[in-house]
Amino acid sequence: MDKKQLAEETINTAANGGNDAPLTSTDVERVFDLLFGTVEHPGSIAEALNRRENVSLGSFGSFRTDGGTATFRPGTALTEFLQNKTG
Structure with missing residues (x-):
């Protein structure tokens, strides 16, 4: 998409x-x-990551920097939805 x-x-x-x-x-x-x-x-997320801040998007997940690389950690709600565990 x-x-x-x-x-x-x-x-x-x-x-x-x-x-x-x-x-x-x-x-x-x-x-x-x-x-x-x-x-x-750069967008707001990139600017925050450049300042070494974590960016949390609630149950969707969060972004952080790890050795100069942006990483994304999915939140519980997103993970459960993708695993068909939600109602």
Whole structure:
């Protein structure tokens, strides 16, 4: 799934949640760029990791640096979902 497809899925999820303010693909893609970064500009996660901070995204998981490399540790909820252990 690329960024555009992920943005579309996010828009659909938001729409199904009954949000009054619809999101556009451009809105979501801009948030992705600000959060994860682009080739030209690092995102919020990269900036925090560069400062040697851990980034926790709740039950989704967390990012940290390990010897100059970013690593991701999935959270319990994500792991259980992927293992079909959720209801």
